Amino acid sequence: MMFVLVDCNNFYVSCERVFNPKLKNRPVIVLSNNDGCIVSRSDEFKKLGVSVGAPFFKVKEQILKLNTAVFSSNYTLYRNMSDRVMQSLSFFCDDLEIYSIDEAFLKIPDLSPEELTQFGQEIKETVEKWTGIPVSVGIAKTKTLAKAANEIAKINFRKGAGDLKGVLYLDLNDSDKYLEKLEISEVWGVGRKYTKKLQAEGIYFAKDFKDKSLDWIEKKMTIVGRKTAQELNGIVCFDLENNPEPKKGILSSRSFGKKVTDIKDLSQAVAYHAGIVGEKLRKQKSVAGRISVFVISNRFLDNFYYNSQAINLPISSNDTVELTKKALEGLENIFKKGISYKKVGTMATELTSEDEIQLSLYEDCDDRREAVNKT
DNA sequence: TCTGGGGTCCTAGGACCC
């Protein structure tokens, strides 16, 4: 079997371009809540080293110089476009995992290298024709290698080399020639912290990592790192997950656009988030056994303050009134005067299905009845 | 003063992903 990773290029930017074709040849930036951070940017900025997550104010000047179109994010639009992309993909293959809003894995049978490459190109052309969203395709023996292949195809395309045309099948037999050029930080599962750690050990490229001893890697990076290394060697450790379990936690949070110090303002926000959480719970037919609330000050200033509290519910619930009451109780316990708060959130965990809770309520009744009968 | 061995469960914290 082979894994195919289809990844939309600069997804939010591409969505905006679909609805406004004049933006095709113009630099575009999409910003987060409160227009604080960059969440998507066109290729011009990738080349300039403007990364996702960068604070807008720091790069604003540089960006506006280029006659850039700047957008606040419009998640309804992006969700809608995402659905269309995923639908197009399901046309090619039923064995499909929607990994994120702009990425999906497909699992397909082994074919010859030429056929695989052709398959990838067909996917790319079709999705672009049907949705207007440009994508890159990576194909390989494991998810981690498919991710790498996709990344390499993207880099190649951006450099204007163009020989891959946004599609790469990474054959296990000559993976080294690609992996020796792929920065370790680009490997799926290796983030900022591990990149530093690994570089300190002289590991700069995916190939260096892949050739290290597994036990050594596990010691440094837990079992997760071990699996990543195995996957780079073609051993499948992460299979397709196309039967998603219901979510294990549901979170709603938002940062404030201005200074907030008053518990009244915080309470209002916490209640709002509890409402959102309740709504999401009811939508997926879950109830929460635990509700937590957290507050956080500006992490870039001194006197950084973070605190959180989790409260167990006597009976699991998805009722907004109940959730709000408990969340506000929690807030009172962690509120500290004189702090300038930047963000609050409410989170539900220990989720179970609505049906189960009803069942257990009946069971309680039965127990009680039994107890009564016995006496 | 000496003070077992093994198991489970829970939580906080740290890493990662998009």
Add this chain to the structure above:
DNA sequence: TCTGGGGTCCTAGGACCC
């Protein structure tokens, strides 16, 4: 002046149990 939001998984250490 201004730094997103929503998730997952793993581990260590403490509490508790026999």
